[in-house]
Amino acid sequence: xxxxxxxxxxIVIVGGGFAGLAVARGLENQxxxxxxxxxxxxxTFQPLLYQVATGGLEPDSIAFPLRKRFNDVDNFFFRLAExxxxxxxxxxxxxxxxNLEYDELIxxxxxxxxxxxxxxxxxxxxxxxxxxxxxxxxSLVLENFEEALLQSDLEKRRxxxxxVIVGGGxxxxxxxxxxxxxxxxxxxxxxxDLDIRQMKINLIQSSNxxxxxxxxxxxxxxxxxxxxxxxxVWKDLRVLDYDGTTVTTNGNDHFDAATVIWAAGVKGxxxxxxxxxxxxxxxxRLKVDRFSKLEGYDNIYAIGDxxxxxTEKFKFxxxxxxxxxxxxxxVLGKNLVAKYLGKKQKPFxxxxxxxxxxxxxxxxxxxxxxxxxxxxxxxxVWMFVHLFSLIGFRNKVIVFMNWVYNYIRFDRETRLIxxxxxxKNQYSFQTENKS
Amino acid sequence: xxxxxxxxxxIVIVGGGFAGLAVARGLENQxxxxxxxxxxxxxTFQPLLYQVATGGLEPDSIAFPLRKRFNDVDNFFFRLAExxxxxxxxxxxxxxxxNLEYDELIxxxxxxxxxxxxxxxxxxxxxxxxxxxxxxxxSLVLENFEEALLQSDLEKRRxxxxxVIVGGGxxxxxxxxxxxxxxxxxxxxxxxDLDIRQMKINLIQSSNxxxxxxxxxxxxxxxxxxxxxxxxVWKDLRVLDYDGTTVTTNGNDHFDAATVIWAAGVKGxxxxxxxxxxxxxxxxRLKVDRFSKLEGYDNIYAIGDxxxxxTEKFKFxxxxxxxxxxxxxxVLGKNLVAKYLGKKQKPFxxxxxxxxxxxxxxxxxxxxxxxxxxxxxxxxVWMFVHLFSLIGFRNKVIVFMNWVYNYIRFDRETRLIxxxxxxKNQYSFQTENKS
Numbered sequence: 073x074x075x076x077x078x079x080x081x082x083i084v085i086v087g088g089g090f091a092g093l094a095v096a097r098g099l100e101n102q103x104x105x106x107x108x109x110x111x112x113x114x115x116t117f118q119p120l121l122y123q124v125a126t127g128g129l130e131p132d133s134i135a136f137p138l139r140k141r142f143n144d145v146d147n148f149f150f151r152l153a154e155x156x157x158x159x160x161x162x163x164x165x166x167x168x169x170x171n172l173e174y175d176e177l178i179x180x181x182x183x184x185x186x187x188x189x190x191x192x193x194x195x196x197x198x199x200x201x202x203x204x205x206x207x208x209x210x211s212l213v214l215e216n217f218e219e220a221l222l223q224s225d226l227e228k229r230r231x232x233x234x235x236v237i238v239g240g241g242x243x244x245x246x247x248x249x250x251x252x253x254x255x256x257x258x259x260x261x262x263x264x265d266l267d268i269r270q271m272k273i274n275l276i277q278s279s280n281x282x283x284x285x286x287x288x289x290x291x292x293x294x295x296x297x298x299x300x301x302x303x304x305v306w307k308d309l310r311v312l313d314y315d316g317t318t319v320t321t322n323g324n325d326h327f328d329a330a331t332v333i334w335a336a337g338v339k340g341x342x343x344x345x346x347x348x349x350x351x352x353x354x355x356x357r358l359k360v361d362r363f364s365k366l367e368g369y370d371n372i373y374a375i376g377d378x379x380x381x382x383t384e385k386f387k388f389x390x391x392x393x394x395x396x397x398x399x400x401x402x403v404l405g406k407n408l409v410a411k412y413l414g415k416k417q418k419p420f421x422x423x424x425x426x427x428x429x430x431x432x433x434x435x436x437x438x439x440x441x442x443x444x445x446x447x448x449x450x451x452x453v454w455m456f457v458h459l460f461s462l463i464g465f466r467n468k469v470i471v472f473m474n475w476v477y478n479y480i481r482f483d484r485e486t487r488l489i490x491x492x493x494x495x496k497n498q499y500s501f502q503t504e505n506k507s
Numbered sequence: 508x509x510x511x512x513x514x515x516x517x518i519v520i521v522g523g524g525f526a527g528l529a530v531a532r533g534l535e536n537q538x539x540x541x542x543x544x545x546x547x548x549x550x551t552f553q554p555l556l557y558q559v560a561t562g563g564l565e566p567d568s569i570a571f572p573l574r575k576r577f578n579d580v581d582n583f584f585f586r587l588a589e590x591x592x593x594x595x596x597x598x599x600x601x602x603x604x605x606n607l608e609y610d611e612l613i614x615x616x617x618x619x620x621x622x623x624x625x626x627x628x629x630x631x632x633x634x635x636x637x638x639x640x641x642x643x644x645x646s647l648v649l650e651n652f653e654e655a656l657l658q659s660d661l662e663k664r665r666x667x668x669x670x671v672i673v674g675g676g677x678x679x680x681x682x683x684x685x686x687x688x689x690x691x692x693x694x695x696x697x698x699x700d701l702d703i704r705q706m707k708i709n710l711i712q713s714s715n716x717x718x719x720x721x722x723x724x725x726x727x728x729x730x731x732x733x734x735x736x737x738x739x740v741w742k743d744l745r746v747l748d749y750d751g752t753t754v755t756t757n758g759n760d761h762f763d764a765a766t767v768i769w770a771a772g773v774k775g776x777x778x779x780x781x782x783x784x785x786x787x788x789x790x791x792r793l794k795v796d797r798f799s800k801l802e803g804y805d806n807i808y809a810i811g812d813x814x815x816x817x818t819e820k821f822k823f824x825x826x827x828x829x830x831x832x833x834x835x836x837x838v839l840g841k842n843l844v845a846k847y848l849g850k851k852q853k854p855f856x857x858x859x860x861x862x863x864x865x866x867x868x869x870x871x872x873x874x875x876x877x878x879x880x881x882x883x884x885x886x887x888v889w890m891f892v893h894l895f896s897l898i899g900f901r902n903k904v905i906v907f908m909n910w911v912y913n914y915i916r917f918d919r920e921t922r923l924i925x926x927x928x929x930x931k932n933q934y935s936f937q938t939e940n941k942s
Contacts, residue, residue, distance in 0.1 A: 074657055074700070113649060114923040130905075132565035132921040139697040140920065149700065152653040152924075169657055203925055214548060218587045222509055222604055262574040265509070265584065466912045466920045470565075470905060477901045485575065485901045486567040488549040489587075490638055491926065 073170045075149050080105045081412060084165055084174040086155050086343065088115050088138045091376030091397035092180035093463075098405015100145050104412065107149045107174075109167060112202075113138055117462055119394060120471070121200050122243060125209040126250035127258075127487035128478055133470040135203055136463040155181075158345040160369060166345075176371045176408060179343055179358065180401065183377035183392055186337035186355055196316040197334040200243065204491070209333060211493040213251070216330050217263050227328065233271040234329040236319050238311045239336035240277030241284065242429040245294055247333060248275040249431035250484075252301035257482040274327060276306045278336070283437070285391060286427055290437035293446040297431035311336070338392055340378035352380045357389060362419035364404045375400040381420065390422055394461075399423060430454045433479060508605045510584050515540040516847060519600055519609040521590050521778065523550050523573045526811030526832035527615035528898075533840015535580050539847065542584045542609075544602060547637075548573055552897055554829060555906070556635055557678060560644040561685035562693075562922035563913055568905040570638055571898040590616075593780040595804060601780075611806045611843060614778055614793065615836065618812035618827055621772035621790055631751040632769040635678065639926070644768060646928040648686070651765050652698050662763065668706040669764040671754050673746045674771035675712030676719065677864040680729055682768060683710040684866035685919075687736035692917040709762060711741045713771070718872070720826060721862055725872035728881040732866040746771070773827055775813035787815045792824060797854035799839045810835040816855065825857055829896075834858060865889045868914060 075082075080103050085092050088110035099106045114135040123129040142148045153167040158177065165172045185199035198209050213235075220232040235251055237244045251273045260268045275282075275298060282298075282305070283291040298305055310322040319327040339355035350359045350367040357380035359367045364379060366372040376397035380389035390396035400420055407417040428450065430436040436451035438444065455475060462468050478484055510517075515538050520527050523545035534541045549570040558564040577583045588602040593612065600607045620634040633644050648670075655667040670686055672679045686708045695703045710717075710733060717733075717740070718726040733740055745757040754762040774790035785794045785802040792815035794802045799814060801807040811832035815824035825831035835855055842852040863885065865871040871886035873879065890910060897903050913919055 074659070076700075112924065113653070114925075130565040130567035131925055132567075132923060135923050135925070137697070137920065137922050140922075143696040151656075152650075203923075207925075215587075218548070221586075224509065261578040262572070265511075464920065466909070466916075466918075469908055469912070473904055473908060474901070477904070481901075483901075485572065485899065487572050487575075488567060488570050488638075489547065490549075490566055490570070490642075 073151060073153075073167070073172050075105075075107055075151075075172065078105050078147070080147060081175040082107060082173065083176045083178065083408060084109065084172060085178045085180055086110075086165070087180035087182055087376070088112070089118075089180060089182045089376060089397065090394045091182070091379075091401040092178070093141065094398045094401025095178055095180065095375060095405045095408075096142065096148070098402055099408060100142075100148070102409050102412070104408070105147045105149070106145075107151065107172065108138065108142070109151050109153050109155060109165075109172075110138060111152070111154045113150075113152050114203075115141065115463060116203055117467075118201070119458060119461075121203070121206045122247045122250055124203065124206040125200055125247065126213070126254055127210055127484040128250065129471060129474055130486045131203045131207060133467050133474065134462070136467060141463065155343055158343050158372070160345065160347075160372060163371065174371070176373070178404065179366070179372065179374040179378055180376050180397075181341040181343060181378050182397075183338040183355075184341050185334060186339035187334065188337060190313065193311070193314050193332070193334060196314050197238070197332040199334055200247070201338070207491045208493040210487065211489045211491055212331055213254075214487055214489050215493065217259065217266065220266055221263065230270055230272075231317070231328040232330045233266075233268075234274070234327060234331070235272065236274045236276060236311075236327050236329045236332045238276050238332065238334050240275055240279070240282035240305075240307070241335060242427075244275055244277070244333075244335040245282055245298065245429050245431060247335065248273055248298055248303045249301055249435070252298070252303050253432050254484060255302065258484055258487070262487075272304060273302070274304045274306060274329075276309050276311055276321070278308070278310045280308050282307075283429055286429070286437065287439045287444045289444055290429070290439050290446065294429060294431055294437050297435040297437075301432055301435075338377065340380075342378065346372075352389075363407055363417055364400055364420060373404055375404055383422070386422070393427070395425055395427075396422055428454050428457065508586060508602075508607050510540075510542055510586075510607065513540050513582070515582060516610040517542060517608065518611045518613065518843065519544065519607060520613045520615055521545075521600070522615035522617055522811070523547070524553075524615060524617045524811060524832065525829045526617070526814075526836040527613070528576065529833045529836025530613055530615065530810060530840045530843075531577065531583070531836075533837055534843060535577075535583070537844050537847070539843070540582045540584070541580075542586065542607065543573065543577070544586050544588050544590060544600075544607075545573060546587070546589045548585075548587050549638075550576065550898060551638055552902075553636070554893060554896075556638070556641045557682045557685055559638065559641040560635055560682065561648070561689055562645055562919040563685065564906060564909055565921045566638045566642060568902050568909065569897070571902060576898065590778055593778050593807075595780065595782075595807060598806065609806070611808070613839065614801070614807065614809040614813055615811050615832075616776040616778060616813050617832075618773035618790075619776050620769060621774035622769065623772060625748065628746070628749050628767070628769060631749050632673070632767040634769055635682070636773070642926045643928040645922070646924045646926055647766055648689075649922055649924050650928065652694065652701065655701055656698065665705055665707075666752070666763040667765045668701075668703075669709070669762060669766070670707065671709045671711060671746075671762050671764045671767045673711050673767065673769050675710060675714070675717040675740075675742075676770060677862075679710055679712070679768075679770040680717055680733065680864050680866060682770065683708055683733055683738045684736055684870070687733070687738050688867050689919060690737065693919055693922070697922075707739060708737070709739045709741060709764075711744050711746055711756070713743070713745045715743050717742075718864055721864070721872065722874045722879045724879055725864070725874050725881065729864060729866055729872050732870040732872075736867055736870075773812065775815075777813060781807075787824075798842055798852055799835055799855060808839055810839055818857070821857065828862070830860055830862075831857055863889050863892065868917075
């Protein structure tokens with residue numbers, strides 16, 4: 073890997089997400105050597121992926137080059153690699169570009185889509201955890217309408233314009249809202265020779281309310297907003313299967329749809345080689361103590377989505393969101409510095425700053441610890457918070473310009489099929505309308 | 508194809524580049540049915556592709572959705588399809604999504620990279636005629652440096668940092684300049700543990716001056732600029748072959764390089780099914796008269812790069828650039844409208860507005876018909892003209908913001924490997940450093 077051996081202890085961080093960046097920041101300019109490993113050379117601001125998927129933002133404006141982030145830091149090394157295994161006995165991390173010895177290993181690998189073992193859904197449904205996946209959705213949505221134009225079979229045309237989003241969490245809600253706004257503002261203009269009224273956006277939630285974990289007011293208001301935007305919200309409905317043609321559920325309803333986006337669950341991305349004791353089956357997270365230390369290890373830590381820190385308040389670990397990841401990373405950074413300075417380490421305490429979701433223009437819901445509100449003001453708060461959290465001045469400016477433009481023009485202009493998505497379902501005109 | 512039959516004559520345009528858009532604009536709101544066919548759903552502003560390839564701009568900001576362009580136009584239809592053949596006898600165009608009858612057919616398919624039959628170079632070298640190709644170059648450049656870090660074999664590391672650009676036209680010159688600025692401003696910060704001085708940028712030109720077709724002053728000044736930026740300019744040197752490892756030339760010089768970008772020539776993208784009489788072998792363009800009409804046909808036209816209109820001044824057709832394409836499209840549009848109004852048609856006359864190229868910050872060369880100048884002012888003129896020519900207000904704003912940012916910060920921030928490029932050459936660490 074060509075990482076120089078120094079007298080400084082080597083701290084290896086796997087993953088450049090919110091958690092990984094936070095801990096790396098905390099270790100800057102200490103007498104430590106920090107190695108960050110990620111399979112991408114950029115950090116992804118996942119909360120805005122749905123806007124990339126719906127043509128509202130260009131991917132480059134929500135991603136940030138990891139190397140640039142640490143341009144100014146000494147003793148920092150980045151390596152573009154996939155981690156294959158950890159050999160904890162010998163403190164060696166095995167990767168696609170060779171092995172690396174570590175003194176402290178921090179696992180910040182985040183989470184991946186959880187299909188709960190349904191291989192059909194995994195094969196045919198779309199997921200949205202990375203920039204390439206968001207671009208795939210963007211391509212597929214647009215390709216579907218190009219195909220619908222050519223489809224003379226009415227049933228199939230309807231299916232091409234039928235969108236099923238599984239999972240009523242923030243991702244599902246925000247994606248459904250964004251698609252509904254595309255239906256209102258853009259698609260009728262882009263496809264005047266299609267009857268866009270036939271487009272259906274179905275949001276399916278297995279429980280009886282959206283945005284579980286947020287306040288009752290937020291979830292009911294979010295549902296109102298979605299219904300106003302023309303989204304069909306299905307509650308207490310569980311998706312059983314999708315064969316690329318039809319979504320079957322545990323109810324009487326089924327959906328013929330060319331596009332199913334699976335936002336119903338995530339699971340931790342665990343590294344091979346760790347003892348099974350520290351693994352929590354559902355949803356595949358690593359059990360850590362209040363110092364983010366992995367159960368059964370002295371120098372391996374886990375933070376963010378992949379970590380499960382059971383506390384009084386969070387019996388099943390903290391929510392798999394940006395805030396706990398950032399806070400765990402920050403605290404772990406401080407603790408590691410303290411450790412090597414021989415100072416006392418502080419246990420992690422989650423400071424819940426609240427949560428929010430946006431449904432569409434002037435439509436958002438915000439739960440702050442002491443104040444819960446919805447509507448226009450909430451929407452501006454949502455935008456401000458997300459702009460503020462974006463990494464990089466350029467990104468902030470570009471995203472802001474896009475939002476201003478989209479707001480004034482009721483538009484989402486980055487609707488380009490730059491990365492054509494090869495369909496796996498049954499509705500592709502390549503097989504049908506060629507004649 | 509589901510295009511309604513109307514009483515209006517149907518005009519089919521193949522290609523949504525500069526020429527295709529210009530002619531389509533000219534046919535707006537006439538008693539004509541216009542069908543635009545392109546294999547992409549967006550228009551590409553090719554003059555700025557090199558900035559996408561070098562991380563200066565996001566792809567979305569130089570592309571524009573074709574459907575949006577004609578949102579407001581009646582009797583206009585866009586179809587996303589590949590044209591496979593033209594059956595001129597029956598006035599039928601054959602495409603990947605079915606056949607289409609036409610009254611007038613306009614071929615605006617543009618040009619593609621010309622490897623002059625060298626299959627090795629075609630296999631191993633990069634080209635830059637489309638957004639995906641530009642993103643491939645962006646990925647490859649960055650991947651090379653990630654690999655160079657890991658490469659202990661000094662020869663191979665040098666090769667990974669050795670860039671060969673073949674062709675001293677605007678594309679080659681602008682790309683070489685942009686790479687040189689990456690070398691100065693960004694790469695040393697991003698790769699502190701690499702000796703970036705080992706990075707070489709070679710620009711190889713077969714003739715004895717750069718920017719053929721521009722003024723002597725422009726070409727010599729461009730060369731000065733490049734040399735100042737540290738580019739190795741090779742003139743009177745012809746590349747014979749590239750096997751993925753070594754570039755061989757007709758001189759004594761050869762280059763061990765992991766990256767070769769082929770900007771040495773383009774050729775027309777001709778549609779199958781046309782008689783060979785109208786085809787001009789070099790470089791594969793279609794022979795048209797002063798009314799852009801294809802030799803031997805009454806209702807088939809060719810405009811832009813693919814068209815070769817031989818005139819006194821341009822014995823081998825007009826330069827394969829944006830200006831002639833736009834002007835030919837505009838004139839053809841007027842002439843077709845005139846034809847159906849029974850009015851007189853005007854022969855095409857090229858109005859040479861001059862040409863320009865940029866080498867780097869504050870470094871550009873501009874040839875106007877009456878005034879030729881280089882340097883800072885030329886650079887601002889270049890930027891203004893390109894901003895002005897960009898399609899779409901949002902694109903103009905985003906590109907402008909990026910340029911301001913890049914200028915102030917000496918930065919190019921969109922350096923993300925979003926679309927990893929599978930290497931075809933011999934230097935990939937995937938095969939080498941895995942152990």
